[in-house]
Amino acid sequence: MATAKQGDTISIHYTGKIEDGTVFDSSEGGKPLEFTIGEGELIQGLEQGVIGMAAGESRIIAIPAELAYGPREEERVFEFPKDKIGENINLEIGQQVQMFRADGMPVMATIIGKSETSYTMDCNHPLAGKTLIFETRLLQIL
Structure with missing residues (x-):
């Protein structure tokens, strides 16, 4: 066979x-x-x-x-200032957003935390x- x-x-x-x-x-x-x-x-x-x-x-x-x-990389988790997103945009924990790297390539990020001034973004693949x-x-x- x-x-x-x-x-x-x-x-x-x-x-x-x-x-x-x-x-x-x-x-x-x-x-x-x-x-x-x-x-x-x-x-x-x-x-x-x-x-x-x-x-x-x-x-x-x-x-x-x-x-x-691949392995989970802590350097792919970072704080992003809320004022760089826009006034009327409110992201929730668990929400996925598309961001762009410095070279212009898109990357998905998951909101894993938020404070008064920033969101904590995780760009690792969920798995x-x-x-x-x-x-x-x-x-x-x-």
């Missing part, structure tokens, strides 16, 4: 969880995820984890932060620093 290898296009169903069991994404009940192994379309650990699977096979893949969204658990089922090698 053929197994998935580098360069193959495959379709899978998956459920992604963090270590405490909280689900952050799933294709179950929806359209399967289709991708080519090794093209860099997904996090590295998931692409590596499906290699060797056969159609119909299920596998649980534990992916360390280094092969997912940075976390081990991810993917329950996968290979549907087919295309």
Whole structure:
């Protein structure tokens, strides 16, 4: 029986969880995820984890932060003055906003705190620093 290898296009169903069991994404009940192994379309650990699977096979893949969204970096958390945002804009904790780096590239930031004069912004990916658990089922090698 053929197994998935580098360069193959495959379709899978998956459920992604963090270590405490909280689900952050799933294709179950929806359209399967289709991708080519090794093209860099997904996090590295998931692409590596499906290699060797056969159609119909299920596998649980534990992916360390280094092969997912990287480590959490404290230098990506900073204070942003409220007066640079605008008078009539009130951001709430947990809200995501698009900001721009010095080079003009967009970056998403999550509001994690606020005071009278500033917001605390976190530009880390929400899953940075976390081990991810993917329950996968290979549907087919295309």
